[in-house]
């Protein structure tokens with residue numbers, strides 16, 4: 564009898580542990596953490612995202628383009644050359660371009676203005692690497708996006724409208740998956756709670772181990788337009804910056820994990 568009880572207890576405990584395991588696998592944040600640890604062990608401490616940061620730093624500091632200039636004088640909102648924590652305050656309005664810009668768009672602006680590249684010469688892969696480098700200097704800082712200027716408020720409102728807009732062949736919008744269906748799953752992944760979970764908007768740009776690529780928020784948003792069956796807005800365009808502004812403002816107060824490592 565004692566043995567039987569013992570077995571039963573072991574079985575119940577075992578099932579309980581399995582349940583916990585299944586739950587952990589459900590949580591993409593925990594799953595990403597596990598993968599990150601595994602990769603770190605295999606690679607002797609170097610993550611793929613570190614390589615992008617390194618490459619981005621080289622690109623940022625090198626004298627390049629027709630003007631043979633580096634990007635070190637680029638102003639990301641805290642003054643030329645000041646990079647620390649800037650990601651937590653983007654997108655924001657810039658007086659020199661008279662536009663609200665996000666990280667990607669600001670990098671592009673400086674490649675054009677400081678280095679003299681023509682827009683069609685700018686390689687997306689370089690912008691992404693530079694974004695990784697700048698993001699790494701905002702790691703563990705606080706997300707603090709707060710639309711105050713009229714131009715920022717206007718774009719925030721556009722972002723909010725786009726977020727709730729339902730359109731396309733499926734008559735869906737961002738909110739269909741990321742508000743209504745939160746907790747349900749898309750294939751293996753649960754839909755992220757973009758407005759409630761402050762972890763979500765504060766880890767971009769990120770390396771996605773599930774497709775082995777470096778993505779900024781713009782890449783993420785464009786892929787989600789494909790989820791909607793709709794054509795994605797162009798890189799550096801107003802809809803992308805507006806949605807980023809809206810989502811980053813929701814994440815105000817979050818501690819940033821940059822660059823992110825996600826599924």
Ligand code: HEC
Nearest residue numbers: 735736737740749752755763783784787788790791806826
């Ligand atoms: C059909 C469902 C669907 C729609 C509609 C959708 N998404 Fe997503 N979204 C997903 C899924 C699934 C993931 C996570 C899976 C992945 O990363 O592959 C995701 C991930 C994201 C993430 C990253 C979350 C994280 O944890 O880092 C952001 C940001 C995002 N979506 C924004 C948007 C925006 C903005 C829109 C509207 C333009 C949108 N999504 C529309 C399904 C959707």
